[in-house]
Amino acid sequence: MPLQAAPDVSGFQLAPDLTGDDAEDSALLAEMARDAEAYIASHHWAPPIAQLFLGYGLGGVLALFLAHFSRPLPGGRDEWLWVAVGDLPPAYFVTDAAPTPGEALGVYCELMEDWADRVMAEEDLSEAFPVEVAPTREHAELLLGRVDFIRKKLIPLA
Structure with missing residues (x-):
């Protein structure tokens, strides 16, 4: 199986050389880059x-990074993953279905x-992406509120 195509990072x-017009936002994004690296490194x-690129960021709220690994992931095809961190559950996912930050x-x-809907319906979570909080109705509602914010306010800007 061939390696996935490299995403356009132009x-x-x-990261971590993040600079912008706002020094506080840049510092927050640099901290979030370290969080993204630590989150990925926590997986055996x-x-x-090898490289971490900022695809989209709002310091302290949400940062979307594109991680390029030093070698392919197990399975031998993927060398790139999106990594989302911030004031929400972290997640990683492949770039195939999401070549741009907005799609990611x-x-x-x-x-x-999917996770929140399964929690609200009291369904099995074994097929859902693992979210690192207790599967309570309260957490699901909070997460759905953040998802709504991302869809309405952030995706149009990405």
């Missing part, structure tokens, strides 16, 4: 990250909605 900033299957944020929303 408009992205390389993850090879070292849409995938993130779908993963989180």
Whole structure:
């Protein structure tokens, strides 16, 4: 199976060298880059990250990074993953169905909605993306509120 095509990162900033017009936002995004690296490194299957690119970020709220690994992930095809971190559950996912930051944020929303909907319906979570909070109605409602914010306010800007 051939390796996935490299995503277009021409408009992205390389982390951790994140700079912008707002020093506080840049510092928050640099901290979020470290969070994304730590989140991925916490998974035993993850090879070292060779490069981390900022695809979209709102400091302290949500950052979407594109991680390029030093070697393919187990399975031998993927070298790139999107990584979302912030004031919400972190997640990683492949780039195939989401080549742009806006599409990637849409995938993130779908993963989180699926989890929250299953929690609200008291369904089995074994097929849902693992969200690292207790599967309570309160957490599901909070997550659905954040997903709604991302869909209405952030995706149109990505």
